[in-house]
Amino acid sequence: MPRKFQIGDQLPVLVDRIVESYYADDRTRHLDRVHLPSRRETIEIVQMLLELVYPGYYGRQNLTRHNVRFHVGELLPKIAEKLYEQIFQALCWAREFEGCPQPDGPACESTQLTSCDRLARERTMRFLERIPEIREMLAADVQAAYDGDPAAVNCDEIIMAYPGVLAVTVYRFAHELHVMEVPLIPRIMTEWAHAVTGVDIHPGARIGRSFFIDHATGVVIGETTEIGDHVKLYQGVTLGALSFPKDERGRLIRGQKRHPTVRDGVTIYANATVLGGQTVLGRGSVIGASVFLTTSTPEQASVRLKDPDLQVATRDGAKTAS
Amino acid sequence: MPRKFQIGDQLPVLVDRIVESYYADDRTRHLDRVHLPSRRETIEIVQMLLELVYPGYYGRQNLTRHNVRFHVGELLPKIAEKLYEQIFQALCWAREFEGCPQPDGPACESTQLTSCDRLARERTMRFLERIPEIREMLAADVQAAYDGDPAAVNCDEIIMAYPGVLAVTVYRFAHELHVMEVPLIPRIMTEWAHAVTGVDIHPGARIGRSFFIDHATGVVIGETTEIGDHVKLYQGVTLGALSFPKDERGRLIRGQKRHPTVRDGVTIYANATVLGGQTVLGRGSVIGASVFLTTSTPEQASVRLKDPDLQVATRDGAKTAS
Amino acid sequence: MPRKFQIGDQLPVLVDRIVESYYADDRTRHLDRVHLPSRRETIEIVQMLLELVYPGYYGRQNLTRHNVRFHVGELLPKIAEKLYEQIFQALCWAREFEGCPQPDGPACESTQLTSCDRLARERTMRFLERIPEIREMLAADVQAAYDGDPAAVNCDEIIMAYPGVLAVTVYRFAHELHVMEVPLIPRIMTEWAHAVTGVDIHPGARIGRSFFIDHATGVVIGETTEIGDHVKLYQGVTLGALSFPKDERGRLIRGQKRHPTVRDGVTIYANATVLGGQTVLGRGSVIGASVFLTTSTPEQASVRLKDPDLQVATRDGAKTAS
Numbered sequence: 001m002p003r004k005f006q007i008g009d010q011l012p013v014l015v016d017r018i019v020e021s022y023y024a025d026d027r028t029r030h031l032d033r034v035h036l037p038s039r040r041e042t043i044e045i046v047q048m049l050l051e052l053v054y055p056g057y058y059g060r061q062n063l064t065r066h067n068v069r070f071h072v073g074e075l076l077p078k079i080a081e082k083l084y085e086q087i088f089q090a091l092c093w094a095r096e097f098e099g100c101p102q103p104d105g106p107a108c109e110s111t112q113l114t115s116c117d118r119l120a121r122e123r124t125m126r127f128l129e130r131i132p133e134i135r136e137m138l139a140a141d142v143q144a145a146y147d148g149d150p151a152a153v154n155c156d157e158i159i160m161a162y163p164g165v166l167a168v169t170v171y172r173f174a175h176e177l178h179v180m181e182v183p184l185i186p187r188i189m190t191e192w193a194h195a196v197t198g199v200d201i202h203p204g205a206r207i208g209r210s211f212f213i214d215h216a217t218g219v220v221i222g223e224t225t226e227i228g229d230h231v232k233l234y235q236g237v238t239l240g241a242l243s244f245p246k247d248e249r250g251r252l253i254r255g256q257k258r259h260p261t262v263r264d265g266v267t268i269y270a271n272a273t274v275l276g277g278q279t280v281l282g283r284g285s286v287i288g289a290s291v292f293l294t295t296s297t298p299e300q301a302s303v304r305l306k307d308p309d310l311q312v313a314t315r316d317g318a319k320t321a322s
Numbered sequence: 323m324p325r326k327f328q329i330g331d332q333l334p335v336l337v338d339r340i341v342e343s344y345y346a347d348d349r350t351r352h353l354d355r356v357h358l359p360s361r362r363e364t365i366e367i368v369q370m371l372l373e374l375v376y377p378g379y380y381g382r383q384n385l386t387r388h389n390v391r392f393h394v395g396e397l398l399p400k401i402a403e404k405l406y407e408q409i410f411q412a413l414c415w416a417r418e419f420e421g422c423p424q425p426d427g428p429a430c431e432s433t434q435l436t437s438c439d440r441l442a443r444e445r446t447m448r449f450l451e452r453i454p455e456i457r458e459m460l461a462a463d464v465q466a467a468y469d470g471d472p473a474a475v476n477c478d479e480i481i482m483a484y485p486g487v488l489a490v491t492v493y494r495f496a497h498e499l500h501v502m503e504v505p506l507i508p509r510i511m512t513e514w515a516h517a518v519t520g521v522d523i524h525p526g527a528r529i530g531r532s533f534f535i536d537h538a539t540g541v542v543i544g545e546t547t548e549i550g551d552h553v554k555l556y557q558g559v560t561l562g563a564l565s566f567p568k569d570e571r572g573r574l575i576r577g578q579k580r581h582p583t584v585r586d587g588v589t590i591y592a593n594a595t596v597l598g599g600q601t602v603l604g605r606g607s608v609i610g611a612s613v614f615l616t617t618s619t620p621e622q623a624s625v626r627l628k629d630p631d632l633q634v635a636t637r638d639g640a641k642t643a644s
Numbered sequence: 645m646p647r648k649f650q651i652g653d654q655l656p657v658l659v660d661r662i663v664e665s666y667y668a669d670d671r672t673r674h675l676d677r678v679h680l681p682s683r684r685e686t687i688e689i690v691q692m693l694l695e696l697v698y699p700g701y702y703g704r705q706n707l708t709r710h711n712v713r714f715h716v717g718e719l720l721p722k723i724a725e726k727l728y729e730q731i732f733q734a735l736c737w738a739r740e741f742e743g744c745p746q747p748d749g750p751a752c753e754s755t756q757l758t759s760c761d762r763l764a765r766e767r768t769m770r771f772l773e774r775i776p777e778i779r780e781m782l783a784a785d786v787q788a789a790y791d792g793d794p795a796a797v798n799c800d801e802i803i804m805a806y807p808g809v810l811a812v813t814v815y816r817f818a819h820e821l822h823v824m825e826v827p828l829i830p831r832i833m834t835e836w837a838h839a840v841t842g843v844d845i846h847p848g849a850r851i852g853r854s855f856f857i858d859h860a861t862g863v864v865i866g867e868t869t870e871i872g873d874h875v876k877l878y879q880g881v882t883l884g885a886l887s888f889p890k891d892e893r894g895r896l897i898r899g900q901k902r903h904p905t906v907r908d909g910v911t912i913y914a915n916a917t918v919l920g921g922q923t924v925l926g927r928g929s930v931i932g933a934s935v936f937l938t939t940s941t942p943e944q945a946s947v948r949l950k951d952p953d954l955q956v957a958t959r960d961g962a963k964t965a966s
Binding site: 053054057065068069072080081088117121129135136139143150153154155157160161196197198215216236271289305311312313 | 325327328329332333334336337338340341342343344346347350351352353356358505506509510516520526540542545558560580593614623624625626627
Binding site for chain 3: 241
């Protein structure tokens with residue numbers, strides 16, 4: 001039709017310029033390398049895992065004691081196959097990045113490493129064997145949501161609709177893989193949850209039982225955060241780093257404890273910011289909304305903004321009040 | 323192929339362990355129960371409703387005065403059928419949860435309740451008959467967005483691209499169903515909007531006309547919030563609960579007024595937090611960015627942070643300034 | 645089946661009421677107009693552009709120096725065709741909105757404007773020719789993410805998983821089109837990124853090289869913001885407007901500088917709010933977490949909350965501390 005657009009004789013020139021730009025910068029291209037996990041496949045794995053750990057809520061409905069065993073027997077091998085493939089890709093990707101000439105070979109001879117194939121098989125099985133334990137933790141998280149939110153109707157509603165519970169669930173999958181030193185996959189998982197829920201939990205964070213995040217959006221939990229049992233966070237809470245130590249060449253030092261420690265039974269209200277690897281919130285502390293905190297608190301402490309420093313005026317004339 | 327992974331002879335054992343974990347905890351499984359609304363279907367209903375209330379923007383384009391009646395005549399029965407089915411499922415789900423032995427039967431004989439089928443038919447029709455009134459409210463909301471944002475080009479842009487308007491639109495659908503006491507569906511609707519827009523409006527909140535949320539991300543509006551007409555919120559505003567009263571056994575008391583009342587013409591700027599069921603923001607009040615407020619304000623009040631308590635230093639030496 | 649729901653003889657009445665509601669308000673319908681860009685097509689263009697600028701990460705994997713030229717030669721014409729069509733629709737939409745009787749004709753005779761067809765062809769080509777320069781900027785953004793985040797493993801992880809980088813990438817596409825005065829499309833692009841990442845960057849903002857937003861959720865960057873090189877933001881930062889000037893009839897004046905200027909090398913920590921078109925953050929300034937700022941800062945300034953005004957109590961008795 002008349003309005004169809006074609007680049008015409010400029011196409012080869014433009015293609016060459018773009019391909020040249022690929023070779024001008026190796027930071028933003030994945031060319032001539034073989035291995036990379038797939039984001040799409042990884043997200044599909046997460047969705048199948050949700051179906052596995054919350055049966056009847058995600059994916060297939062109408063499960064009964066008669067059909068559930070067949071359902072799991074069908075679902076589990078599919079998850080295993082996909083998860084194995086992505087773990088394998090991620091392990092090979094890391095070796096390729098480190099310069100291994102044949103990352104998917106039987107082993108890197110020079111380094112005597114176990115083959116990625118064997119590692120991926122082992123870790124896939126170890127992850128799947130952890131499913132019952134993960135489910136135990138998730139049940140406590142769901143219960144914590146019910147206990148912590150007066151608007152909650154029942155556990156069905158929480159599993160079907162609470163973004164904080166979804167974010168924590170995906171974090172628990174990702175953390176298992178992180179602990180097994182599976183690269184990249186855990187982060188892709190938590191960033192998918194971040195996109196859907198607004199909660200950014202780094203897979204490296206360590207989080208205890210019965211954890212609940214209400215309203216969810218804007219929560220950030222950094223890589224080296226440690227959280228005890230029965231902790232409750234509200235929207236917009238940051239558990240972050242105070243500043244980053246650099247080495248003598250001005251480069252960031254990676255891997256230090258940069259994020260807070262939160263003891264059992266702590267509650268942190270909306271939009272509070274708690275920073276620093278040395279900051280410890282004592283057992284049972286309550287941190288008020290909008291508090292900015294870079295120091296530790298004693299046990300059972302209650303920290304809140306002082307009488308808020310506000311200026312209140314009306315159109316009839318200015319008055320200052322609390 | 324060589325790299326394909328199979329669980330092998332451990333499969334039956336693993337399946338059994340996982341199925342046992344389902345029966346170990348009834349909070350995180352939906353087994354041997356018949357009724358549950360479908361999240362996927364509910365989201366599809368929301369998208370069809372968007373097509374119905376904003377014709378030509380969502381879904382089918384190129385509508386004219388010649389074809390629009392046929393378009394609506396085709397779309398409406400599809401919505402009705404799906405909505406009926408989900409409302410029916412939700413009503414049966416609630417009765418099943420309460421122990422009714424045959425929730426989808428003609429009636430629970432013991433309680434003399436109207437059958438879920440009949441209730442679902444009535445509520446579906448009542449909802450659809452409200453569409454013109456809902457459209458009137460939405461038009462006022464779109465106008466409020468245009469009047470409130472100097473960056474807005476026209477109403478087309480607002481309907482096509484403003485997340486705050488999308489969140490409020492979905493809330494208005496959900497609130498209608500909430501008022502009719504349809505369980506679960508309203509919350510699934512608003513949590514879909516929450517995921518897409520970052521705005522968490524509980525379906526139970528009561529919100530007047532000409533409501534606008536600019537930039538949207540991070541806004542939380544709790545279940546018992548009351549908002550008048552011509553109110554404007556910015557990103558990150560929380561209208562939340564101060565603390566939750568518990569009964570003598572330490573359990574949360576559900577159903578009390580826990581969230582603020584916001585009168586006509588109030589503006590609340592970015593990241594302000596207003597808490598408490600007794601907190602009333604008087605007509606025409608302006609609450610500044612980042613303000614934390616747990617007390618009421620008079621009419622026409624202007625509340626803002628005092629000269630900000632900041633510490634300003636430069637590398638040449640420390641100076642304290644505003 | 646027995647439970648299928650049909651509206652029945654009330655259908656024609658209901659359809660008429662809804663169609664009447666369309667004609668009662670021209671703000672919320674797109675009827676009897678021909679032109680409107682498609683959100684779905686626009687989002688597909690963004691995804692194809694991501695595949696083009698980050699080869700091997702998005703879309704097709706396993707690119708090599710042997711097949712990459714063919715891949716680009718196939719992808720580029722597809723993008724061009726779709727982008728042309730949407731730009732054409734957007735230009736016609738704007739003319740139709742302004743009352744042009746035949747916006748897709750050879751030209752509006754009365755105004756001697758170039759035809760939308762020709763303008764769309766020119767702008768599509770100009771955009772595509774900018775791809776190598778856009779890639780240069782993106783490489784610097786990716787590097788800034790690596791340099792700025794101690795948790796970052798390598799550039800692959802950043803491109804695959806960092807929402808801040810995704811938001812900035814989509815902004816850079818949208819800004820190019822905004823500069824060429826393509827209506828509506830840029831905003832649809834950035835609002836898609838907003839939905840996925842929680843970062844709201846207006847396409848009109850001007851942002852220098854090596855820009856990084858960590859954790860991403862809740863960041864708002866207004867239309868007239870100017871940002872220099874090597875600037876770093878954290879989650880929840882607002883660069884917003886202080887108040888809106890109105891004309892003598894009380895209508896918002898559009899198009900003025902309402903948002904801050906941020907000079908080279910500035911860092912702004914989590915949840916800080918910086919407002920006002922006259923506010924300039926001097927070169928190298930550091931703005932602390934949760935700071936609320938409406939005044940300019942000198943070069944190399946460090947602005948943070950004073951010793952936080954907190955009230956700390958324990959259950960044994962109240963104590964006031966820092």
